[in-house]
Every structure is written in structure tokens, then in C-alpha cells.
Amino acid sequence: METTAAEAGQPGPAVHPALAPVSYLLGTWRGQGQGCYPTISSFSYTEELNFSHSNPRKPVIAYTQRTWRSPGGPAAEPMHAESGFWRLKPDGSVEVVIAQSTGVVEVLKGTHDAEGKVINLHSELVGNASKVKEISIEFRLVDGELSYELQMATTSTNLQPHLKAVLERV
Structure with missing residues (x-):
């Protein structure tokens, strides 16, 4: 059975059936985050994520992310921006391609637990x-809040916590 964007909480065209397990991502999310790393001072930020799906024939979600110095939002000092695409594969895996405003590109792969x-x-x-x-x-996603924790490794440090945020749908 095909899930519509409206059933996923968003207006628009039907959602590709392969995206149904992650259709809860669709929409705009905003909230507060914290950053830390051994080589930098800790910091706070305001973040906005947008996940959109406009072609029900393709299992692709477009993604954009922006951050600003906290407190604030779009009127505050910009910190970071990136955009890309999320795609669910027939084997149940997730592929993500991201381009950052700094020129860095990422290809990430992983899994999802729909339940x-x-x-x-x-x-x-x-x-x-x-x-x-x-x-x-x-x-x-817990109790309507989308949270994430990002770990990073550099040439001088092993994989360790860097960013975490809690976002609400706007």
C-alpha cells in the first residue's frame, strides 16, 4: 500500500513506497544543539533540517541543513550549511550523499529501524x-522529537562525540 505525503504528516505528492519506513523524517525540524571536540572550545547552535520528497517514482529524499550561533535562528550569525540526498535501497540500507558549504563531501551508508x-x-x-x-x-525519533548524535575522527583523534541536537517539527 502506498503512503501519501499527507499520511506522513506533509502535504504534497505520494511518498515512494520504499521511503515509508523513514517518512517520519519529512518536513522541517528546528532546535538546539551542542558541539564539542578535544581540539576546539565547546559551543551551542540553533539548527534547521529539511527533508523533502517531490517525486513519488524515486526513493529519494532531498536534505538541507543550516546552523546559526545560539541563541537565534535565521536572523543570527550563520555557522554551517549542507545539502544532499538520502536514498533507501531495496536491501533496506540507507545511502546519504552530502555536500557542505566548506567544500567537504560525505558519502554515508547505514541502516534504519522502522519500528x-x-x-x-x-x-x-x-x-x-x-x-x-x-x-x-x-x-x-522519540516522542515527536528528532535527535541525533554525531561522532567524528580526524587525523589526530579517534572517533568521538562532536555534535548532538534535539529538534522539533515546525
């Missing part, structure tokens, strides 16, 4: 990055 509403991704490639070598991220 638990958890997505785990791990970098296959981090390109055009002088220091970042590996990224791992877990998204989780």
Missing part, C-alpha cells in the same frame, strides 16, 4: 577534508 525510528549512518567517504577522516551519526 524503533532509528537511523545509523557511517562514512564511506569524507572527501576534500584536510583533517576529518570518519563520521558516524545516529538519528532517533
Whole structure:
């Protein structure tokens, strides 16, 4: 049975059946995040994620992300931006391709748990990055809030926590 965008909580065309397990992502999410790493000072940020799906014939979600210094939002000082595509494969895996405003590109692959509403991704490639070598991220939807925790490894550090945020649908 085909899930419509309206059933996923969004207006628009029908959602490709392969995307049904992650259709809860569709829409715009905004909230607060925290960043830390051994080589930098800790920081806070406001973040907005947008997941959209406009072609019911293709199992692809378009993705954009923007952050601003906290407190704030679009009126505050911009920090970071990236965009890309999420795709669910017939074997149940997830592939994500991201281009950052800094010129860094990422290819991540992973799994999703439709019942638990958890997505785990791990970098296959981090390109055009002088220091970042590996990224791992877990998204989780609990009680209507989308949260994530991102870990990162660089040329001088092992994989460890870097970013985490809790977002609400807007």
C-alpha cells in the first residue's frame, strides 16, 4: 500500500513506497544543539533540517541543513550549511550523499529501524577534508522529537562525540 505525503504528516505528492519506513523524517525540524571536540572550545547552535520528497517514482529524499550561533535562528550569525540526498535501497540500507558549504563531501551508508525510528549512518567517504577522516551519526525519533548524535575522527583523534541536537517539527 502506498503512503501519501499527507499520511506522513506533509502535504504534497505520494511518498515512494520504499521511503515509508523513514517518512517520519519529512518536513522541517528546528532546535538546539551542542558541539564539542578535544581540539576546539565547546559551543551551542540553533539548527534547521529539511527533508523533502517531490517525486513519488524515486526513493529519494532531498536534505538541507543550516546552523546559526545560539541563541537565534535565521536572523543570527550563520555557522554551517549542507545539502544532499538520502536514498533507501531495496536491501533496506540507507545511502546519504552530502555536500557542505566548506567544500567537504560525505558519502554515508547505514541502516534504519522502522519500528524503533532509528537511523545509523557511517562514512564511506569524507572527501576534500584536510583533517576529518570518519563520521558516524545516529538519528532517533522519540516522542515527536528528532535527535541525533554525531561522532567524528580526524587525523589526530579517534572517533568521538562532536555534535548532538534535539529538534522539533515546525
